[in-house]
Amino acid sequence: MKIVIADDHAIVRSGFSMILKFQEDMEVVGLAADGIEAYQMVAKHQPDILMMDLSMPPGESGLIATGKIKEDYPETKILILTMHDDEEYLFHVLKNGASGYMLKNAPDEELLLALRTIHTGGTYIHPKMATSLVREFIHQDQKGAESDPFELLSKREIEVLPLIAKGYGNKEIAEKLFISVKTVEAHKAKIMEKLHFKSRPELVEYALKKKLLNF
Template sequence: MKIVIADDHAVVRSGFSMILNYQPDMEVVATAADGIEAYQMVAKHNPDVLLMDLSMPPGESGLIATGKISSDYPDTRILILTMYDDEEYLFHVLKNGAAGYVLKNAPDEELLTAIRTVHQGETYIHSKMATSLVREFIKKDQESSDSDPFNLLTKREIEVLPLVAKGYGNKEIAEKLFISVKTVEVHKAKIMEKLGLKSRPELVEYALKKKLLDF
């Protein structure tokens, strides 16, 4: 497998390169000192796995680069390298598209296992951190559900919202949903009130963010 290593410390890049190149199934094809260079190396070499440090001052951080690379080069699996044993870090890197997370002070065997695991299309998380991830995910999901006004909308209001955003008039919406024009007007008013919106452009922007225009 082809591997790119991104870390702001040359000694770290060199050390990891020696370990990985010694493996019969691994080859380090490039290294990078920050997120921008990591993106460039991925674009140039199309690696199977990218080892990405999270903190690379003063260049672009690994977290930002991870989001860009995972979006533009989804075939490259990103394994985060970090010193931080923190579930908040773990949650964010996975949310940004990373396929795994390994500590820099982990034994060589664990690093190699992590690389082979993400290369096979799986996610690598240390067993101790897996529990924290599940706990954090449940917590954030509950917080999101509690605070998102979208969850206040009724099923019918969710049907009306994208039609309004697409520019349909009250009569057209009424015909599509087999309801009265007056009922459409009531639904529109309630939608605006529940979502805290003041105008149709705001409603269109909201529908775009929620990916409701293909509903």
């Protein structure tokens, strides 16, 4: 299987590469430092699997990149590797199309199992997180699924939201995302409308709660 590794730490990329180097059925074909580079590597190599960190500051996050890559390259399966054992992260990446979610402190054997499981069409969830996933499904079944306003946001709005929360002005956001100021203003208005906010402090508090400022 052809694999691309995306992580903002070079030493982590090297470590994963060394582990996979000794596997006869695995080949690392590309390395990336953030979500944008991950997208480029997937476009170039068409790998079977993308191993991707969730948070890669200051570049594009794995959460945002997952949605974009699955939309344009659905055949590439994505395994999220992260230090976050937070069920909100788990739910969002699965909804965005990831095939697996595991913690970076897991043993090498678990990583190899996860890759082989995903490659054969399965889904791999770290055992600790799988319990949370089952509990959430049971909770939704019992109480009825209440929609989270966050799910209404588009991929671009998810990019704009943390930048607003960090205090960037419309012009700065436009330059970072290569869009016009008017487009930023439109996204900003939509975000406030969808999340039912009236002020920036509300948005900042929401971004902190959702841990979006790490992205």
